[in-house]
Amino acid sequence: xxxVLKESFQEHVSLTDEQWEMCKKKFRPKRMLKRxxxxxxxDVCRELAFVEKGSLxxxxxxxxxxxHVIRFAFEGWWMANLQSFFTRKPTNLNIEVLEDSxxxxxxxxxxxxxxxxxxxYERYHRIILQxxxxxxxxxxxxxxxxxxxxxxxxxxxxxxxxxxxxxxxLVASYLGISPETLSRVRGxxxx
Amino acid sequence: xxxVLKESFQEHVSLTDEQWEMCKKKFRPKRMLKRxxxxxxxDVCRELAFVEKGSLxxxxxxxxxxxHVIRFAFEGWWMANLQSFFTRKPTNLNIEVLEDSxxxxxxxxxxxxxxxxxxxYERYHRIILQxxxxxxxxxxxxxxxxxxxxxxxxxxxxxxxxxxxxxxxLVASYLGISPETLSRVRGxxxx
Numbered sequence: 448x449x450x451v452l453k454e455s456f457q458e459h460v461s462l463t464d465e466q467w468e469m470c471k472k473k474f475r476p477k478r479m480l481k482r483x484x485x486x487x488x489x490d491v492c493r494e495l496a497f498v499e500k501g502s503l504x505x506x507x508x509x510x511x512x513x514x515h516v517i518r519f520a521f522e523g524w525w526m527a528n529l530q531s532f533f534t535r536k537p538t539n540l541n542i543e544v545l546e547d548s549x550x551x552x553x554x555x556x557x558x559x560x561x562x563x564x565x566x567x568y569e570r571y572h573r574i575i576l577q578x579x580x581x582x583x584x585x586x587x588x589x590x591x592x593x594x595x596x597x598x599x600x601x602x603x604x605x606x607x608x609x610x611x612x613x614x615x616x617l618v619a620s621y622l623g624i625s626p627e628t629l630s631r632v633r634g635x636x637x638x
Numbered sequence: 639x640x641x642v643l644k645e646s647f648q649e650h651v652s653l654t655d656e657q658w659e660m661c662k663k664k665f666r667p668k669r670m671l672k673r674x675x676x677x678x679x680x681d682v683c684r685e686l687a688f689v690e691k692g693s694l695x696x697x698x699x700x701x702x703x704x705x706h707v708i709r710f711a712f713e714g715w716w717m718a719n720l721q722s723f724f725t726r727k728p729t730n731l732n733i734e735v736l737e738d739s740x741x742x743x744x745x746x747x748x749x750x751x752x753x754x755x756x757x758x759y760e761r762y763h764r765i766i767l768q769x770x771x772x773x774x775x776x777x778x779x780x781x782x783x784x785x786x787x788x789x790x791x792x793x794x795x796x797x798x799x800x801x802x803x804x805x806x807x808l809v810a811s812y813l814g815i816s817p818e819t820l821s822r823v824r825g826x827x828x829x
Binding site: 507508509510513515517529530533539540562566569570572573576577579580581583584585586587588590591592593594623 | 698699700701704706708720721724730731753757760761763764767768770771772774775776777778779781782783784814
């Protein structure tokens with residue numbers, strides 16, 4: 448159950464066996480079913496979730512009731528609403544389970560403890576945040592500067608398995624284009 | 639010259655006098671004039687810049703020649719293209735000086751050294767990245783879910799001095815609305 452988390456740590460930092468055991472103990476396994484909510488608008492985000500298996504996605508709902516997909520998380524990715532997690536204010540996002548999932552969750556107190564006690568854990572989070580920031584800025588740049596065709600192209604280049612695992616309406620929302628435009632773009636690619 | 643940087647460290651972490659002197663020595667002061675470029679599309683971003691005085695903004699230019707403002711940086715903010723800084727690949731962004739500025743710049747080698755030698759420096763960067771990530775995600779959510787009126791409203795609430803320091807065409811680009819829409823929205827507020 449902890450294999451993917453261990454690999455994620457090993458990719459970025461060196462933990463001794465003892466440090467790994469200390470980390471591991473702080474996480475709580477959580478199984479969730481498709482369509483369940485890890486977080487709902489109005490709740491405070493009290494836990495960081497690491498995806499061992501399955502997938503999740505986060506979205507906001509605007510004043511007209513339109514859903515806007517913010518991001519997805521597959522195996523080896525973290526998911527949370529960091530704003531709510533750090534400020535302890537209610538979130539304006541929802542996090543829903545896309546495929547039956549096995550998560551490892553970590554509450555704020557345990558996260559702080561690990562940051563205090565294990566410098567390599569803090570380094571790991573600094574690197575994860577760095578990568579997350581770069582990916583999010585890339586998304587902003589793509590949203591602003593690319594055509595629908597280019598956005599779709601970029602997405603399937605970077606995440607080839609994405610199209611098999613994510614329903615088309617969510618892909619369209621994530622790309623900020625209409626489902627009709629997505630169908631048209633996909634039609635061009637397959638013809 | 640190093641006062642704002644010192645305050646920024648003190649806000650988030652405790653550095654001993656000796657550690658602060660170690661940090662300080664690694665930065666290089668750089669004065670820049672309005673309209674100069676800290677970074678141009680095609681260059682590799684080799685330095686992180688901290689704004690002691692003045693302001694900068696980053697933007698991309700799409701295939702049709704349209705400018706898209708990504709973010710601004712005022713006193714006490716960091717500016718760089720992190721993707722290019724970490725991957726050492728050419729950037730697709732420009733960073734231009736908005737007002738005559740005094741910067742403190744830090745190259746990749748010195749940044750890595752400080753991360754290695756001073757745990758509090760790594761903590762500082764982890765917190766800065768955390769805050770930057772939260773702000774960027776807020777921007778994505780606003781861009782997706784708010785009307786032009788709401789976007790403008792939110793901006794002047796959070797950054798009241800913004801409107802005095804940033805030309806309207808850049809504000810419009812940053813908000814992802816046309817200059818005409820921005821004028822209309824501002825007209826509603828002043829009437």
